[in-house]
Amino acid sequence: MAVHTILTVPDPRLKLVSRPVDGVDDDLRTLMDDMVETMYAADGIGLAAIQIGVDKRVIVMDLSEKRDNPRYFVNPVITPLTEETRPYSEGCLSIPEIYEEIERPARVKVEYLDYDGNQREEIAEDLFAVCIQHEMDHLEGVLFIDYLSRLKRDRAVKRVQKLVRSRMETAQ
Ligand code: GNR
Ligand code: NI
Numbered sequence: 046m047a048v049h050t051i052l053t054v055p056d057p058r059l060k061l062v063s064r065p066v067d068g069v070d071d072d073l074r075t076l077m078d079d080m081v082e083t084m085y086a087a088d089g090i091g092l093a094a095i096q097i098g099v100d101k102r103v104i105v106m107d108l109s110e111k112r113d114n115p116r117y118f119v120n121p122v123i124t125p126l127t128e129e130t131r132p133y134s135e136g137c138l139s140i141p142e143i144y145e146e147i148e149r150p151a152r153v154k155v156e157y158l159d160y161d162g163n164q165r166e167e168i169a170e171d172l173f174a175v176c177i178q179h180e181m182d183h184l185e186g187v188l189f190i191d192y193l194s195r196l197k198r199d200r201a202v203k204r205v206q207k208l209v210r211s212r213m214e215t216a217q
Contacts, residue, residue: 051087066119068158069161076099092180093180104180127150128150131151135189141209150174
């Protein structure tokens with residue numbers, strides 16, 4: 046298993062529309078294992094493959110307290126189940142240290158293939174609903190800052206660039 050570098054804005058790869066996967070095989074499971082390890086190393090609750098530069102429709106997530114319940118979503122499809130929206134202060138590993146309230150549908154249906162390639166369907170609410178919609182957006186090349194005003198978005202990108210540069214200097 047391997048921890049990968051997480052892309053940050055304004056990396057153009059984060060704007061790509063990810064491609065559906067043919068099916069779940071051992072190569073894809075290796076990618077999913079690496080994504081979980083990368084997500085844990087970065088203290089995230091979710092990760093889309095494009096965040097490590099792979100344009101496949103694959104998401105991993107772990108919403109458990111003990112970080113011992115990784116979940117895998119291949120070729121996910123989301124259907125909103127209500128017009129009711131909920132605000133949540135979102136962050137993103139590709140936009141480090143920026144948090145903004147984003148409104149999303151409160152309940153969605155999620156259809157996907159799991160780690161073993163089995164078709165599954167479930168209802169997402171609360172943080173699960175927030176996170177799966179945030180990750181689905183990554184598969185479409187959309188980031189939560191795209192819902193903000195241009196001024197706020199541009200400021201966020203500049204802050205991230207500054208942060209990433211200062212982290213680079215610290216690492217040298
Ligand atoms: O770790 C993450 N936390 C988070 C908090 C609120 C709403 C969404 C998220 S997802 C994020 C990890 C990430 O960037 N996934 O794409
Ligand atoms: Ni994100």
